[in-house]
Amino acid sequence: MHVEEFRIAQFGTRLGTRLEGERARARLEAILRSLPEEGQVRLCLDGLEVLSTSFADELVGKAYQSVVDGGFGDRTMVLDTPALELAEGIDVKLVQRKLAMLCLHAGRWRLVGFHTPALSETLGLILEKRCTTARELADELGLQISACVNRVARLADLRLIRRRKIGMKGPQDIYEIHSILKG
């Protein structure tokens, strides 16, 4: 999988206004479009001193909304921050937009934005396994299969995992579930 790093500090260290965020988004979207299918942008906050909520929404919130809505095909976006408080503006705006994004901090992946403990738990197991099925997840999490399928569908809708159809069982599609993180 192709992963392209996008350093937000290229636009300044104290950011910024919506206008600045809008200009930066044009660059980000061009990179997203240039990626191969299933490519990924890793937004890097290293080198930033301040990231306002307005800039965060204009650059990250709006671009990520397009990613989740399918505007960039199967491409995905994740976050990498040296300090969680730097990502607060992004977190706030993702909550407002009811989106969630994977964020790497101190060597550990977590969710920022709008999420629940149940989604985090399920996603954590998928990241650990890298490739799994709803049946396997349901068994390990001690869930009814229908509850697990719902969680997986929600994670897929948020572009936090990938699903590949591998067959059918009655009227139900059977999916193989993949982590979006590079192995």
Place this chain on the structure above:
Amino acid sequence: MVTGASRLTIETIDDVVERTLVSGTTSVDLRDVRFVDPYALLLLVLLALEVRERGSSVRFDWPQTTAVRSWMRAMGFFAHAGAMPTSPAAAKIGAAFQPIANIGDEAGVGRVVDGFYHRLAERYPMTESSRRTLTAILIELFQNIPHHGNATGDVTDLHGIAAMQDYEDSIFVAIADRGVGLRGSLALRPGYEGITDAAAVDTILRDGISRFSDVGRGGELQRIVGVVRSWDGAFALRSGSALLSFDERGGDVYDVPTFPGVQLAIRIPLRRFDTEMVDP
């Protein structure tokens, strides 16, 4: 007409606005004023401009106390208000922490924020967290002027200005403009056309609603209010005929004489700069 107040502050400046714009007085006597806070200073600038724009012939007698007049001059008050003090006073630049800065278009906001950032960084040993939070607040507040001040397209002179002063126990930031105000901006959103000033202040600050229907817009002022509360600070926002004001003892929305635009103040206890600030 003599103002009764010896201090021009958030609590008293509306008496001057009332007498100047509503009572039809021809003279405002501020000679006995011994203290002016940055919020009152900015409102005085805008008041002087408003009086001139209305073609009124109100005469201001500026404070006689040398220290006050000197501070007002060092803050750039007389230059911004297009007024001259009744007698000259030497400007002690050192007494003015951050003189009045113009906030014009959005492209200039970063430069103004940098100026405030450096003033704070030079004088106060803020933690990185404090600096980040405070700078992010200034970015949001400053850009609100070009974003919302002329939302209707009718305003010819927004006159966005900001200033900052440090005191023994606190930092005081004030921001003001002569734009359409919160009601003028929010009323552009379908469903909010007939909203009052007080309801607009309440809707924007408490509910986080803005004139934009995009779900990612709005909520910044609401969050800033939360941060200021968490710092045990004080906050005041005046728009049209409504003033929301609170400090660590509580607060409310008050009726004030109608005045164009938005005028806003934040006071943060200095003790917050020695510790990690708490975000909401």
